[in-house]
Amino acid sequence: IILFSGGMDTKYSDIKPVLPQGILLSTFGVLLTTIFTGFFIYWISGFSNVSITMSLMTAMLLAATMSSTDSASVFNILRSQSMNLKHNLRPMLELESGSNDPMAYMLTIVLIQFITSAGMGADDILISFLIQFAVGGISGFLLGKLAVAIINKIDLKNQSLYPILLLSFIFFTFTMTDLCKGNGYLAVYIA
Secondary structure, eight states: OHHHHHHHHSOHHHHGGGHHHHHHIIIIIHHHHHHHHHHHHHHHHTOTTOSOOOOHHHHHHHHHHTOSOOHHHHHHHHHHTTOOOSTTHHHHHHHHHHHSHHHHHHHHHHHHHHHTTOOOOHHHHHHHHHHHHHHHHHHHHHHHHHHHHHHHHOOOSSGGGHHHHHHHHHHHHHHHHHHTTSOHHHHHHHO
C-alpha cells in the first residue's frame, strides 16, 4: 500500500530526467549496500568478544533484508518538509526509495535459496532477475491502466467505495504479478 501510494504521487514527468540514475541506485546501489554491509556484519561476527558467529552467506542475507530504504519515511520527509533539493535530487530519491524494494526482495530470495542449497547457478539467478523485473514492470503498467479504465467506467452510487475498489486493485496487481512469476512490489509501484 505504501509503495502504491508513493508511485501514485510520483509524476513520470518529474522522474523522467533522472530515470537512469534512479534505476541504477535502486538496483546496483542496493546490491552494493548488501555486499558492503554483509562483509561488515561477517567481519564483526568474527571478533572474539562478540558472541554472534555467522557464515558469510547468512551475513549477506541479513544485509539484504535491510539494504533498501524505507519508502514511507522518504516520501513523508520529502513531501511534508517541502524540501527544495537541487539538481533533481528529490525525484531521484523518490524513484530510488519506491523502486528499491524489488531488488532487496530478489536478493533475499536468492540468498535464501543459496543457503538452503536450492541450487541456483549464476545463469539461473540472472534469468530470475530478468523475468521478475520484466514481468513486474509490464504487468504493473498494464494492470495500472486497467485499474484506471475500470474506475473511470464504473459508476458507484456510494463514493466511499472507490478507495476500497482501489485497494482491491493493489492486492489484485500484486497477486496476479506474483502468480506470473513477476515482482509484485515493482508491479504495485508502477501501477
